[in-house]
Amino acid sequence: MTNPLAPGSLDGRVALVTGSSRGIGADTVRYLAGAGASVVVNYRSKAPRAEKVVAEIVAGGGTAIAVGADLTDVASVAAMFERAAAELGPIDILVLNASGGMESGMGDDYAMRLNRDAQVNVVEGALPHLAPGARIVFVTSHQAHFIRTTPTMPEYEPVALSKRAGEDALRSKIAELEASGFEFVVVSGDMIEGTITATLLERANPGAIEARKQDAGRLFNVAEFAAEVAAAAVEPVPADHTRYVGDTSGFVRESNA
Template identity: 70%
Template sequence: MNNVLTPGSLHGIRALVTGSSRGIGADTASMLAAAGARVAINYRNKEARALKVVAAIEEAGGEAIALGGDLTDPASVAEMFAKVEQEWGGLDLLVLNASGGMESGMGDDYAMKLNRDAQINVLDAALPLMASGSRVVFVTSHQAHFVATAETMPEYLPVALSKRAGEDALRARIPEFDAKGIGFVVVSGDMIEGTITATLLERARPGAIASRRDEAGKLYTVNEFAAEVAQAAVDPVPADHTRYVGDVSSFLPATS
């Protein structure tokens, strides 16, 4: 696994990564644990998968716990953070990785409930446990981050709009973060090879991922992007609070 963090550099850090039973979240959590952090693996209904991630971290000498929690259910979120407080007494790093909205049968408002409302609910539950020097990392896509100025695939538009709404809601809290001494970073990347979203987009529009890969020149793998998310936990906060991963030129307005 590609891990750019120095072993031991996160010793004593208590981290929770939402949606971390697989994919980007699982790899991010594993990298944080390899650097010495104690990591909470959040899952909605795939406990066995989360426990497998925990076991792999422990076998590698790290420390992790699995915490079930439906992020769209405030009561479930409150229970999850009560367990964090009970286990660790506080939290130093919150990685808001969980997202969705292309799943079938979840309701027309599910994307907004998960990608905006749930992000704020999770933040509000976490903040009482976070002291000065802590950090919040929000994971998004270029397609969502630039949705107001760059066209995206129609199949992805509800997700893009809801994730941008979530990002905007979190950015509105920056004065509060600053007052508390909490860092805030948005990690924005292009379509990621091998994610559920990429798979669903490819199913809805065959050839979409290959087309985007050709346009961008490269799409990051899950592991490569996770390394960037993990690094955002320790690097200085950028002036605009945004860490861009990969080429963004095709999302920027054309210059004359």
């Protein structure tokens, strides 16, 4: 995988990526570490998987720690940031990658608790530990970002609605964040081949991902999309605070998003 960030460009900086023991989060944290950042690999329950990512980064000469946290639990989030700051220092880059809602047995309100409430809790928990000029990156999908104007597949709708609710809740904090000297950007991409979400959607609706691929022309893979997320952590913030990845021609934009 080709790192979109120049070697050494993040020397001396600290990055925390939620849900980074696998998939997009893991590749994002690898890119950031490859550019010199000291990184926090966050996980919910799969410690060995997170430790494997850490070991890979350390073996390559980087600095990384694995910190478990249940993002739906305020105390757990607070402990995560306290440890990260104590071991690595104030956080310069916070990537809100963790999401879900299609898992079984988590409760009917799990999507909203994770994709909206937990995102707000994480940002509020992070504020005392952010470095001056820090940037917060919220990762979402076109299907969620455009859900108010463009319907999505029924199996994904609860996740899309909850992720859009999370984005809206965070956007309402932009003025407050900017007043404190922090930056905020949304990265919105189409369905990503190889993610757990795509796998679950394909299981629930066979052929759905291939159909979306045909409509879009192509879908990004995990490494490609992670490269865009990593770039969003350092490149200038767009005027509308949104970095679009991939084709958006099939989606209807709102004037304010």
